[in-house]
Amino acid sequence: MTMETFLQQLINGLSLGSLYALIAIGYTMVYGILRLINFAHGDIFMMAAYFTYFGIAVFFLPWYVTFIITIGLTILLGVTIERVAYRPLRDAPKTSLLISAIGVSFLLENVATYLFSGKPQAFPEFPLLTTPFFIGGLSIQPVSIVIPIVAFILMSALLFMINKTKLGMAMRAVAVDYDTAKLMGIKINGVISSTFAIGSALAAVGAILWCMKYPSVLPLMGVVPGLKCFIAAVIGGIGNVKGAVLGGLILGFSEVLMVAFFPALTGYRDAIAFVILIIILLFLPNGLLGKKQVEKV
Amino acid sequence: MNETQNSLGAYLKLHWKTAVFLVVLLIGIGLADIFVDSYMRRLLNLCAIYVIVSLAMNLVNGFTGQFSLGQAGFMAIGAYTVAIFTVPVESRAAIFYLEPMAPFLANIQLPFVVALILGGLASVVVAFFIGSPCLRLRGDYLAIATLGFSEIIRIVFTNTQSITNGALGIKSIPTISSLWWTYGTALLIIIATILLVYSSYGRAFKSIREDEIAAEAMGVGLFKTKMTSFLIGAFFTGIGGGLFAALLGTVDPKQFYFTLTYNFLLIIVLGGMGSISGTIIASFLVTLGQEALRFLDEPMAFGLDLPIFRPGLRMVVFSFLLMIIVLFYRKGLMGTNELTWDFMAQKFQSIKKKLSRKKTSTEGGGK
Amino acid sequence: MSLLRTENVIMQFGGVVAVNDLNINIKKGELAALIGPNGAGKTTAFNVITGVYTPTSGKVLFTPTDKSGTATEIDITGKKPDKITALGVARTFQNIRLFKELSVLENVQVATHLNTDYSFLSAILRTPKARKGEAQAKADCEFLLERLGLIDLRNEKASSLPYGQQRHLEIARALATKPQLLLLDEPAAGMNPQETDELTDLIFKLKTDFDLTIFMIEHHMDLVMEISDHIYVLDFGCTIAKGTPDEVQNNPKVIEAYLGVDADVED
Amino acid sequence: MLKISNLQVAYGGIEAVKGIDLEVPEGKIVTLIGANGAGKSTTLRAIVNLVKSKAGSITYNGEELLGLDTTKVVDKGITLVPEGRHVFPDLTVLENLKIGAYMRKDNLDADIKHIYSLFPRLEERSWQAAGTLSGGEQQMLAVGRAMMSRPKLLMMDEPSLGLAPLVVQGIFDIIETLNKEGMTILLIEQNANMALRVADYAYVLETGKITKAGTGRKLLADESIKEAYLGKSQRNK
Amino acid sequence: AGCSSGTTTTSSGDSDVIKIGVFEPLTGANAAGGELEVEGVELANKLRPEVLGKKVELVIADNKSDKAEATTAAARLIEKDKVVAILGSWGSSLSIAAGDVVKTNQIPSVALSATNPQVTAGNDYYFRVCFLDPFQGTVMANYASKKLNAKKVAIIQEVSNDYSVGLAKFFTDSFVKLTGDPNAIVATGNYNTGDQDFNGILTNIKAANPDAIFAPGNFTESALIIKQARALGITAPFIGGDTWETNEFITVGGADVEGAVMSTFFDDTNPLTEAGKTFVAEYKKAYPDRENIAAVTALGYDGYMMTLDAIERAGSADPVAIRDALAATKDFEGATGMITIDANGDATKNEAIIKTVKDGKFTYMDSVTID
């Protein structure tokens, strides 16, 4: 393949990977605290896309207003889900928590289908960000550059929050032991809610950028990205923000490069995420950056 | 000595109950098989298949505590095995009209039973390869890895046209409509599961669920035991898949999307992780429930008159009910309890009244 | 004749050297104790012996006697825990690890699984062999519960037992694996002196009745000094003393590092 | 300062605490001894509302604590060193100490120094993940962590559990020091012998009921107590 | 309105109504297509609510774009609702799934837009009013080589979609035959339903620099493909199949799908038949706000009309009689052209419409006849 084609593929991989990264961070946050695969995350992402769509395409709000409202609503949604569907199950067996998450995911998908119909909605165009400019034969959409930058900034902010702030420490404490955390005077509900708020906000940002690049909004649009991004989080080491970003990028690149080098296998593209996942878990059971847990006996 | 006699006694007792139970049940099935229309028949068959697959899943997830989400994949294997080997040779050319069937398969046709068992075994083989890496992973990782594998299986089936006919799927599979196939199999599998769970192996499974390190220290080989449970589960699931294919008469990869697994997960949680009877009850509840709520979708065509009733409402309501159950019946209908045999027999007749009666559920299936 | 030997066992966790050059030699039929300050590496030593951790270096050698009565020395270093248990090494845990949701009886029955001589298929088919095996196991377990005074609680959930009885159950469970060597990690932790005394007698009886060799970690000095034939003292992973209770008790190093000047043994 | 009357707690069916009355005067060390499963831990957990009480009242300086959210109770200056340590395994030793002072806004360095001076072992391990500490090390950390919140009332659930005699000695010395510094202490112990020595006042709990109460010395002299809790090594002399 | 009372009273057996089942995906992946077909059927039902002096009652069942559901839904229509005939379903695989049910229960069924040969193959009870994939594939191959003078073509197929895979295959065959060049297909890309990122395969295709790109498949994915292709600077024309003809294709694709070319069954701007004209007029009345009429809606209309015609000729509402009448259909004037049912139960149609997107509308380009 020509150099040009290869570079083009790298660009494709970078922007796709960064999108995965953004969503993966949300998974990692929630999992880190609740040890819960928040299956609904992908659907929160989907709802965020609809919020934006309605804001701009239906209510004709200016984009910046819409973005703020979207993030607000998405946070509200995420926090509500935790409040209603997860909090009551805190001390229930883990699996019923998980099924609850799956249930919420089902509910959101079905509600969306019911309200917005199965038909795709066209996400408003952002010519400024989407009209490509060409360098030689390379075509680059501005958004493809914006995405990685945003991802990086949010990651750094998050890292600071978790490791350097009191809230971050509280989060890590709540992650292991509610009762003792309470004894320290930590209001665990508050901590958990804020975790969900952050996770959802990230989903919202992810959704907005995603739709700029792939401008169709569907009730089921969250399923596959959701799954892949969770995998990204696991690959990187779940609970670890840097890992989520790394995982996202690895996934994005490997998907695109597989298509690039083995065009015959493009049909297997969705499988590659899982293949990588399994390979990595085999050799690094805690993911790439996940810290090794020695069970003390 | 004396001990031995007691347990023998208990064992005979168990059998006596089984006998009564079986008679009642068989008569029930017999009557149903004669009287129900093909729509109801289809539903009942589906219930039985769901019982099989859910039980298999509960064995691995509920009893062994290994959170596996591979059901859809194993079903697919079973289903395709049956499809590939039972479709009449003459009609294959017509079905594989885009790309002819691979020569080494094209002319093999097997009796349904053989194909069915072959399907079970096939998924056992795959399960072994999946298990050897994955069962070393813990908790959610296992979940996501098995889920991944079931996706891979689906994607492979989509792309290997000359064997699976890819996206076109395989149609005109000789169908089974009699309830005996599904319920016969389900019955065998239920009994096998009960006997297994209340044996030393069953306790080994549970001990792993409770505390892996302690289990290992007590001489329970983690990998071997997990694998045993996983393979048995895979076998049952494969069988379930085979019946599924024979029931629908057609298979294609889309049917085995990973969300299919969620149905079974829902069932075992609703029924109670680690409760056999719970799983059985839940299988019926869920399968029939989904159907019962169908009316919600109906007047859709006239949305103008009744905007609330639109297609999709049923699934909204259904997933809503699911949430209610998960939130308010954490332990599911049965928790880890079992209905005793005779009680279960009644239950089969009166699935509808179950919810109100579940309090009265008593202890010990065959303990 | 020695039943368990370790040769220069070293166990490191990152920087921490939890066990440093451990050489023990436990004779068949004796009751040895392992004492030492917190963090000395006692539990880690147990974890290495039972295969929970693989030592950074060194060897663990076990000499079981098979049915025919012949004893052969086996290198069990880094073997899987269940394999080691199957050879005849059983243990209890410092922080109790029972199967919480299972009944008391089931907890013990699990430990008999390694002796099942029938396949899961025959278990499903309930072949005579399987039936006999199940019945036998049940009988053995009930006998053990009898011995440890838990028989009346056989159908209780393990988690609902008080702490002390949970410790007893741990011992019963360990015994059900038919061990030749029994490792007890702080069996008396969380017991008051009187219960400790009762436990002392119990351990002693079990030892003779099941002709066990016992290796025990304990902090209750009166218990240790009373029943152990041989004592190893660890400090910072190193063996600072070994010998009979008297020798150890009067060993200045030990007193300084561990017992302290006015240890409550004496007062 | 703390006054419990007719407290009842049950776990599902099991009646763990069957109506006890107990008082902890300001600035004193009160100890609660009793066999396993007597209900000691349950009592403490009820005070900080980690388990729901069935009936009774718990007043702290006249305020009712019953049903008050755990964090609120802690806010009033009551801390509990839970049975079985419960340090935060993923946090480093230092972070564990810091989080002990979660509700404090002021500077912590002095306190941390103080605690390190009490438990040098913690200072050596200050960057190790607490989960990998030995049982004893974790106990020290748990005590240190509790002290970080500068509680007015410090409750300890079997702080000596699994500790070497030397360390136990240390713990009890610390208990006395803290008390001298004006901290009120409610102590649960298996090691009745030591507990009764340091205690100003002691209660004996048996299967959910208070069976004896009195000054530490008095109970230490009590024959039946000796019988039940002080064990052979006492009787011998 | 009249119908709503209909479905609410599922009282079967009363002899003054004839029930016809409408078997469509109204939720799930294929919902959009399903709804369009239902519109056509309902419109036809409004125009012709009676046959043999009995009221015709539509019973609509959602098969949720899912095969397992599809079989139960079909069985339900037959057993519970006692329908005498079934219309649908959008999505060949769903029709195929229902095939065995209708066959065993001997209920005649008319597929509306299901173009896969498998639907009617070996099933005496399944008919259809649309043309088949092989035909459509040939049509587009001809268009590509004759009208576009394409020598090299790239293909993008939706592997998980039987329709797309089939069409791609038939296109390839006849295009290779037409050009006589075995390597006329210079690049192939596969994707799965629901994918949203196609930059990978498109970059490969760009490198192969084809004269045209044939991309049959779901309208959503197709629209995204074209968008991303343009963003990558691919200028080659895109051609596809009938599934593109939905508003979403244009709303999602926006300016980028301008010039996209597809084959379809029907063109509302110049209907081929009188029936076509009436249909268009009525549709415009019923849905004044719609710019264009989807072909599948017309097919829905034809399916209903053809079935009623058969019932009339059969002179009874007995399913088997209806089946025989359907099989005997000859030169029935439908909105989409003259329909004659052949031995397979397929509509013999030798004419296809070629449309393109112009100024955000599907506009008639050409009509191709192949014999």
Ligand SMILES: Nc1ncnc2c1ncn2[C@@H]1O[C@H](COP(=O)(O)OP(=O)(O)OP(=O)(O)O)[C@@H](O)[C@H]1O
């Ligand atoms: N899994 C592990 N990872 C890291 N360090 C460990 C691990 N397990 C034990 N350690 C360290 O090894 C040392 C010995 O621990 P160990 O539990 O053996 O002490 P111990 O003698 O049992 O003390 P105690 O009497 O309090 O139980 C401790 O310093 C502990 O921090």
Ligand SMILES: Nc1ncnc2c1ncn2[C@@H]1O[C@H](COP(=O)(O)OP(=O)(O)OP(=O)(O)O)[C@@H](O)[C@H]1O
């Ligand atoms: N979570 C629980 N669920 C059910 N029963 C419990 C639970 N916790 C304690 N119990 C029961 O309540 C009773 C009192 O337990 P508690 O832990 O308060 O005793 P304790 O005096 O602290 O004993 P120890 O000295 O062993 O700590 C015991 O019978 C115990 O079995």
Ligand SMILES: [Mg+2]
């Ligand atoms: Mg220890």
Ligand SMILES: [Mg+2]
């Ligand atoms: Mg306690």
